[in-house]
Amino acid sequence: MTIFSLALTVLLGILAFVLFFHVSNFLLDYFGKRSSKIFKLENSLRAVIFIAPAFIILFVFIIYPVFETIRLSFYDKIGREFLGWSNYAWAIKDPDFRRSILNNFGWLLIVPTLSTFFGLVIANLADRVWWGTIAKSIIFMPMAISFVGAGVIWKFIYDYRGPEQEQIGLLNAIVVAFGFEPQAWLTIPVWNNLFLMAIMIWIQTGLALVIFSAALRSIPSETLDAARIDGASELKIFWSIIIPYLQQTILVIWTIITILVLKVFDIIYAMTNGQWQTEVLANLMYDWMFRGGGDSGRGSVLAFCIMIGVIPILGWNLYQHRKEQKI
């Protein structure tokens, strides 16, 4: 396709939605004024126009697929024959699946913890120095970068050359400078997971940082000043005032990063594709979607496993929402 026809497609696509809303509302206004019958219906018709497109999309792309995926997880690879629990039985025995579960747990434990911790520490430090804004900007920047782009950046850092060659990867260059042997970091099982997690931490620390920065400003300065006058050390203030004050924020950041980490795909897919024992659920699922023409049953089991991870968060969110609505 040429750029021109591509631009035209894009324009038409967007215009279609603008026109839908404009024309349907215009018609409703026009006929509403003429016929008293329609006038009575006006409000409900208007609601239908406002809601229908979003609801149809929500239904087709989220609600229906959730149930369909659960259904497919009990069926064979093309979704025809009912198999009962056999896909789940397969998963429990599959070494790749076990490895993925183990790795996902590792990711869930380490990434949210360290991102939140770094974010909190940096937000505190940045508040005290005059160049804090610039520092925050720099640490936040990886948030704008794609996981694949970050993958390339870090693959370059982990690059490995034989010991007789000059290292062009930063990590090996440092290791060699200290007199150790260079390593092919991404191929050392178990530890390589940490090197992949480092990428996610590098990205998500920025998210924690900006949210903490906003929250820190809400701590009344009188409380902090009072503590300082009483002679509390900065460390003591951090643990006894700031941390308790930010509990809610810490929880929010923790959940955001947890949800993200459960679905981690791009980094693994781009860096190792699950080799050397770095497999995770999302990558394994993608693999089964297309391996050997695709197996929708096994793929669905894997997707459902990711879903199980978010159900507690989903429940908590709904509970919080209901509490807010009552107030």
Next chain:
Amino acid sequence: MIKKLSISSIFAQLLLLIFVFVWIAPTFGLFISSLRDKDVLAISGWWTSFTTTDVNEIYRTKGMEAQIEEDGYFIIKDKVFEEGSGKIISRFGITSKNIDEFEVGEIAVFKDGSEISIDKEGNYFWRSKEKFTKKKGKRIFVSATSPPSFTLDNYKEVLLREGLGQAFINTFAVAIPSTLIPLIICSFFAYSLTWMRFYGRDLLLATVIAALVVPLQMSLIPILSIYNDIGALFGVAAKSFPGIWMAHTGFGLASTTFLLWNFLKSLPNEMMEAARVDGATHYDTFIKIVVPLSIPAFASIFILQFLWVWNDLLVGLVFLDKHPSEIILTAKLKELLGSRGENWEILTTGAFISMSVPLLIFFSLQRYFIRGLVAGSVKG
């Protein structure tokens, strides 16, 4: 007291400096590498590119066509480096066994009796009593120091020859509608959730909040099979731009609606009621009051969704072809990572091109970006 404070302040500055350094070094290294010559990039770390480096190069002299006759000698003259390279030769050699045998200015003698000398800038002078008879010249080995040099050649190469230029355009064709369509649909949806009264409104809102955290992996298999069925039924391609727009709209719908709803409910209710009393329809209220007031919120949401779509890999892999006319930047970059894994000049440059638009948005509209994130971005 003051002394104690200043020590802790110095400590804070130092610690923060370390953090900043660790966080910027990876991206900075990538950027510098993308500007380096590909031959140098392959053999030395990017941190060496700011100082003069020692390089060993092999050069083949010109052959018989270039010879001229002067004072009874046959002479071939040329330069081993391109004009303006700034490289300075210290030693040279004429055999691979001893590549730095001679000092600059010395005369080296080949087996056939011809003599060659070379100066610091790389001009060589090769003379012989006999006529040169070989088409191929001889190899000379030079040890030189090379000043820091940067080039845009990698960018030209990657954009034009590796097909990243087309992928760049494709990514725009995916990202713009995938950002605007949800924004249009969701602003009506969020309006109705905030100010219209209808049966099942609370249930709908709860559904949106639940949908916020549903992983998109749950949708991939069923949606792909719907697309395949539609493709087969109407004889059109299952993987197409409109297809991926709708997929992104679906996956971004919950978060866009939620953020807008959060914003809209903070607008004063009296204003809407006053407009209704004056006889304005919901559509009038929406266009004339709500939209102008929501511009900052729209900006934040636009940036979040745009960056999300631009940086997405999974949806692009599943719902678009890998054909050059459809492939998006992230998928292309992943492809290069597989096929050109050792060509760091292509990878670093490609990665930087894919990051250019997000970084531009980041640095120019950081305020809106942060506001959107802080407003509670939870995306499914």
